[in-house]
Amino acid sequence: MEYLPYTVKWLEAILRWGHVLFAILWVGNSFLFNYLDNKLNKNIISKEADGEGYLMHSGYYYKLMRLKTSPPTDYMNRLVIFKWQSYLTFITGMLLLAVIYYKNAGILIVDRKGIQFSPLIAISLSLLSLIVGWIIYDLLCKSSLMKNNTVFLTVCIIILFLISYTLTQLFSDKFAFLSVGLILGTNMFGNVFTVIIPNQMNIINSSKGNEKLDMTLSLAAKQRSIHNNYSTFLVLFTMLSGHYSFLVYHQYNWIILVLIGIILGLARHYFNLRGRNIHRLYILFISIFSLITLAVLLLILKN
Numbered sequence: 001m002e003y004l005p006y007t008v009k010w011l012e013a014i015l016r017w018g019h020v021l022f023a024i025l026w027v028g029n030s031f032l033f034n035y036l037d038n039k040l041n042k043n044i045i046s047k048e049a050d051g052e053g054y055l056m057h058s059g060y061y062y063k064l065m066r067l068k069t070s071p072p073t074d075y076m077n078r079l080v081i082f083k084w085q086s087y088l089t090f091i092t093g094m095l096l097l098a099v100i101y102y103k104n105a106g107i108l109i110v111d112r113k114g115i116q117f118s119p120l121i122a123i124s125l126s127l128l129s130l131i132v133g134w135i136i137y138d139l140l141c142k143s144s145l146m147k148n149n150t151v152f153l154t155v156c157i158i159i160l161f162l163i164s165y166t167l168t169q170l171f172s173d174k175f176a177f178l179s180v181g182l183i184l185g186t187n188m189f190g191n192v193f194t195v196i197i198p199n200q201m202n203i204i205n206s207s208k209g210n211e212k213l214d215m216t217l218s219l220a221a222k223q224r225s226i227h228n229n230y231s232t233f234l235v236l237f238t239m240l241s242g243h244y245s246f247l248v249y250h251q252y253n254w255i256i257l258v259l260i261g262i263i264l265g266l267a268r269h270y271f272n273l274r275g276r277n278i279h280r281l282y283i284l285f286i287s288i289f290s291l292i293t294l295a296v297l298l299l300i301l302k303n
Contacts, residue, residue: 012099019092023239026085027232033082034229037222038275040066070207079204083197090189097182101175102126111172125170126179133163133183134190141224160261164254173248174241180257181238184231191224229272233264250298263290 040051051066070076101108105119109126117125136159145152163183167176199217206213237260241248247256266287273280 008099012096015092015096015099019089019096022085022089022092026089027236029082029085030225030229030232034226034272035275036064037066038272039277040064070213076204076208081197081200083192086189086192090185093182093185097126101178109171109175111170115170117170122171126175126182129163129167129179130183130186134187137187138190138194141227146223157258157262161254161258164257168254173253174245177238177241177248177253177257181235181241184235184238188228188231188235191228195224196221230265230268233268234261237261237264247298252301256294256298259294260291263287263294266290 036053037051040053042051044050044052046052046068048067048069049065050068053064055062055064071079102123105122109122110117110119137156140146140152140155145155160180164176164180167179170176171179199221202217203213238257247253247260250256264287266283270280270283270287273283
């Protein structure tokens with residue numbers, strides 16, 4: 001038995017398992033905290049808190065409070081900061097990308113029916129897409145477009161169309177789908193690494209120094225967290241795209257990908273509103289009806 005191929009197989013297995021495990025933890029945390037922010041009772045009069053609520057789990061009641069002030073000093077050194085789930089999801093994902101796809105770039109990335117690249121150029125283009133994708137997204141978040149959610153969302157959808165089309169022209173269909181998820185996942189990690197955690201650490205340091213908290217840091221971190229929340233469904237869809245080849249290898253796969261992203265975004269929006277006791281059942285119906293309509297159209301076009 002050759003030990004190197006055998007070792008690589010074990011490495012792939014461990015990385016896949018770890019990537020899925022850490023992703024579950026990250027997504028779970030994201031959904032939980034966004035749900036709590038929506039669900040907490042904000043109609044309270046308190047100098048310390050601006051929201052409170054109760055949970056039941058495993059036979060115990062838990063009281064939750066979202067504080068406007070710092071917790072007691074003896075708790076500051078025992079704060080639980082959720083960051084490693086994100087970091088390890090990204091690290092294991094990049095290692096998987098290298099071990100599986102970059103290692104076999106000539107077969108898995110290069111589209112044999114389309115534009116021909118050398119494996120090195122294909123890998124370079126893949127990495128460049130992650131970097132450029134993050135820079136564009138980060139600049140949009142720091143621009144005046146953020147003042148208008150509708151305009152910001154419209155621009156993001158247009159960019160998603162352009163990215164999807166470009167990647168399906170450059171790479172193999174399967175890797176193109178995966179690359180869209182890689183760009184979104186990298187942006188999600190970038191939000192945590194460059195905005196959410198640094199802002200949280202600034203707030204913690206202010207608390208330890210008895211300085212006034214800068215609430216703009218909290219708002220900016222929360223904004224990026226909400227973006228991550230809405231991106232999650234599409235990222236998961238692309239990560240599992242190897243299981244639905246009838247979509248991946250469709251003639252209009254890039255359009256299908258974006259439409260499914262919009263549909264999943266609508267579904268996520270419904271549940272986020274529901275967490276705030278805003279019941280817009282028609283949004284969920286629209287997402288379900290849109291998915292059925294898309295499926296029927298693809299069947300008609302196929303025939």
